Amino acid sequence: MADRIELTRISIPLLPSQSQAKRKGAGARTWLVVSKSGKISFEELGKNTVMRRSGITAHDLRVVEPELSYPSAVLRRESAVVVNLEHIKAIVTANEVLVPNPRDPRMASFVYDLESKLSDFGATITSDKAMEQSLTYMPPEASGSNRKASNGESKRMKPKPLPFEFRALEICLESVCKSLESETSTLEEEAYPALDQLSAKTKTKNLKRVRVIKGRLVALTGRVQKVRNEFEHLLDDDTDMAQMYLTDKLATLQTEGLVPEDEIDDAYAFLSGDHINEETSSKCSTIDLKPNVEEVEMLLGAYFVEIEGILSKLSTLQEYVDNTEDYINIVLDDKQNQLLRMGLFISTASFMVTLAVVAIGFLSINIHIDLFDGTYNQWYAAFGGCSVGSVVLYIIVILVFKWLRLFG
Template identity: 45%
Template sequence: MRPAAAAGGGGGGGRRKAAAAAAAACREWMVVPASGQARVEEAGKHAVMARTGLPARDLRVLDPLLSYPSTILGRERAIVVNLERVKAVITAAEVLLPNSKDPAFTNFVCDLQARVLASSSDQAAEFTDMDGESSAVASPFPVLTPSKGNGLEMANKNANAVGDMTHSSSMPTLTAAKDGNTKVLPFEFRALEVCLESACRSLEEETSTLEQEAYPALDELTSKISTLNLERVRQIKSRLVAISGRVQKVRDELEHLLDDEMDMAEMYLTEKLTQQEISETSSRVEVDEPSQLEDDRDEDYRSEADVSNGSFIGYKPHIEELEMLLEAYFVQIDGTLNKLSHLREYVDDTEDYINIMLDDKQNQLLQMGVMLSTATVVITAGVAVVGIFGMNIGISLYADPTNDEEKRASNMKFWETTLGTIAGCMIMYIVAMGWGKRTAAVAQSQIRRGARERGETGRRSEKEKKMVKVATFFAMTFGAFLFWQSMDKVHVWIALHQDEKKERMERELEIKRMQAELMAQAKESES
């Protein structure tokens, strides 16, 4: 079906624009009829609307350039299917698919042809085995009641109309064998089943692929925390969220259909077409009594009003076949969603485990910080001792020895003071660490006891961490101040010691000069 070219002499440019507009309006459709012989047709939007009875907003759902959620819409003459990559318009006689070069689309068309051909052969064999006996057609729509006088004639005409329509148009109906067990689904349900199967299989394959990649990556991350493993898990989590959303949309759509019986009844296209043919046949019957015709018109008008309003008072449609079909794929898609939920829980557990490991590393760093802070305080105490000895006061340790014994005693006192200071610092450090461990053990026992009482795990609060940081800062500041003071005292002591040494050397030189003068005077007197 091609739209007519624009007439008129608008020149070459006008014809080219008209041709471009016509090409844009037309679109390739893959048509799969009930016979299974697929063909490609070009049709515009209005032609498809006239062919299927769909409004323009329903056709926009099939546009690949637009993003629409998964949807299954039942209309008067067609079913619109938009499930993942499957986009189709299903009528009672054919399936219209937007043509595509995707390999997945080719596989879907092959599956659809195989399913339609297999069902058509099964239906033909079933009609042959029935030996001309009529089939019972279960319809969810009310049937017009013929008049009393022409009941037999109406029944014969209706049976002939149903038989002609069924065999000539190759549109199968719900048929039953003599025992009432074997049934063949209508064409629209077989096509819908292929669409559901393709969408569910695609999501199942993506879920399996994600599981095969996710579990080893998560296990590797728990054994070795690195930037590469974290990036892999981040990408896996993003894919998990996307696939879970798509699966959830398909599941919600199937659940919505299963909850609404009228929507499912609206999808029985073959039976609606059958009832339409029966109604058209019965409308041709002449009615003798005008009053009875008027009553039938009033009754038909009320029935149509009830159907249009969706009330169906006191009427329950026969939707068992479609309900069983949808329930089967609902269970399948629900299983896929459960797999994704388990994978999400595994990811969350892995994140919790990694957070615990990071908290442990953080606790180790805090412990090391406490140890270094304690060591700084202890060293500061030793520096304070050095500063005390560096004060400008008279200390017997600094007296110059006059003989070897005093020199040995002075050296011994120096080493005793130095080693005593170092030993005292070490003892202070050990005592401080022991006190800290005992305090931490007591705090942990109190936290565990409180956690058992409250039913929750206890963790170090942010306030305690800030207090530790502040105490460490003040300790380091005080230690730096003491170190600066001690170094200042050391510099003063060194300067004083150098001055004293210089004065002592000057005195010694003066004494030597005086001795030399005395010796010279003594020699002169002797001579």
Template identity: 45%
Template sequence: MRGPRPEDFDTNAGHPTPTFPAGGSRKKGMGVRTWLVLCSSGKEQATEAGKHTIMRRTGLPARDLRILDPLLSYPSTVLGRERAIVINLEHIKAIITGQEVLILNSKDPSVAPFIEELQRRIRCHHHATKPQEGVNTEGAAQGEAGTSQLSGEEARKDKKQSLGNQDGSKVLPFEFVALEACLEAAITSLESEAVRLELEAHPALDKLTIKINTLNLERVRQIKSRLVAITGRVQKVRDELEKLLNDDEDMAEMYLTDKLAQKQLENSTASSTSDTVVVDLPEGDEDDRHVADYFEHATLVSSESCHRGSDAHNLLMRAHSALSRNSRGTSSTRSGMTNKLNVQELEMLLEAYFVQIDGILNKLSTLTEYVDDTEDYINIMLDDKQNNLLQMGVMLTTAGLVMSLFIAVAGVFGMNINIELFNDEVAGPGKFMWTVVGGTAGSLFLYFGAIGWYKHSRLLE
């Protein structure tokens, strides 16, 4: 690597100081951006945060944040991570967590309608789940001792029952409400652009078929360029949704509310069981009900056989090993069944927008076929005109050849020779006229004979 040159240093001071480009300070400050934060209650707050702050807040790696960088050109992407969902769809650049939504380009005029719609949906979701949360809180206060013994499956059922309206209708989790708003805004934008392009394309193509000129050709060229660009964007969104629908694990990663509820359940159960026996549990054990049963059994046996200290210790170790095997298998089975059931909910949401984006792509494909058909028609017309020009060229060339023969005869008669035809007393003007008329008739006969032979040979139509 080349070191700094001597002219890169400022020698006016006591010690040489390297001078850096003027844009260095600007690049250093580019990491801090303005984010619009929408909490689960619908309140908004604009905050300035750097890359590392967002990483700590959402748990996302740096490579996922680069997807949202407006200075970089990344295609449409939907990523599900452990604590957040990254959305990069058209003009929508957001991060969805289990409790809030962070929007990057909130000052963009095209994003303002999306923010209003998202805020309205979040408030509706908050009002729909707030009464149920109040009821669940009162029930939890009355039966605090009983709820500590609930299994993971029962707790998830209570969580799902809380996500419902008073009339019994299902309410989506917070992250799915925000995800649905992002998908609808992006797909609606693409659909409106596709409809506008279709309305402009048909009249321009019809004018081109009627009259081929430079203005109409330039207009169709611009429309085709826009059509190729929007088709690529729609195809990318469709591929991203199809990729999510084909991978259940990616969809399971997007259940942020269930992850938060499961984490709270594990923390509460761990704190309740720690009062009885203090043992380091291995990671991945999710069935805490078996934990209480095994350790309660081990405690009873050890109290009855207190005079056998070594036997009680061995029994406790065997119970812990059996717990590890049994709990690991049971938790994996129940987790798989729960994810399968939960994924169906997200799958239905994604399929609805997949069908919509697929319809937009079909519409653009139809428009592309119409443009291609128009191009084929224009090429056929141009080929026909070119054929007509070639036929006219053949006829003119033949006429020129016949005229050159007549001119050759006139040149022969123009030579300075003495013959009786040039003697007025012998030939007279009558023979001269017969010579001119005969040469003209012979030329016409040769011309029409050549044209007839061309048509007989199918060289001319």
């Protein structure tokens, strides 16, 4: 009995450590990290690590979690832009892009674009810096005027590239528009033949097929409309667009002396906030950042026009569906009218036959009348007269219906 108690006392302390170990690895997931220099890596990061590196809150992090479904949104934060558009989920900072669940098949094209284009972007920045240094350097014996002329020519020759966050944001918007455009084209290829086939021949199979297509059309239109509304909301607010200039914010903080100069290219040191105290944070909030929003406005405007084009295609398809439905309703109404006319013909004929049967039955009752004193020829003549009378009366009634325009 004492041994059992001793074993119980030994086994109890092991449980908390096991549960803590499970909780420690529960929040970690694989993230694709693409740095400003073009370096690409897959890292196992926990939620706290991601929030510390990007400077976002737990609520913002839940927006990009693949397991949760949030409406399309582009969240602007002090040190990051959280992108949640369709299946594209990313956290964009001034120095890197974090993409959750990069091995998702739906993210394959987006991940490939990030890896290829941002790595080219890093190489371009490196080459631009080397070229700028080579053009800026002049021999000691060179005059100052020649040096200024060389610098001026280099600036005119090479336009200013987009900041890193805008390049990453452009890839996100491009992937979203490309995905929606592909779905729209696929839907058009299926919808127009199905609608034409339904117009040619109204069958239950064709009606079911069109019903499924219409459901897909309504769902896709709603998704495109949400993305369009988000683009429109961004374009309508210059303050929101100004907050997306993360590189300028970082440069302004360095100019104001809030961030050491040797940490300007270190995303983790800047975004973690470990070296920024409350006084520095208050100074950051008081900085009047008024960058020129023309760059981001042109970027968002271009993809807003593309989304408008996709929405226009869906609207055209919706109108075609509505016109087909109207045509099918007209055809069905005409068929229904034909059935009603046929029912009226049959009802009138049945009524006339019933009158003839009643007349003949009245004449054939077992009572003594002069009509049956002789042979049955007289009865046959009465039967024929009643039948002919009912036919003549039927024709008269039909002519009256047509005169009253009951048959159209």
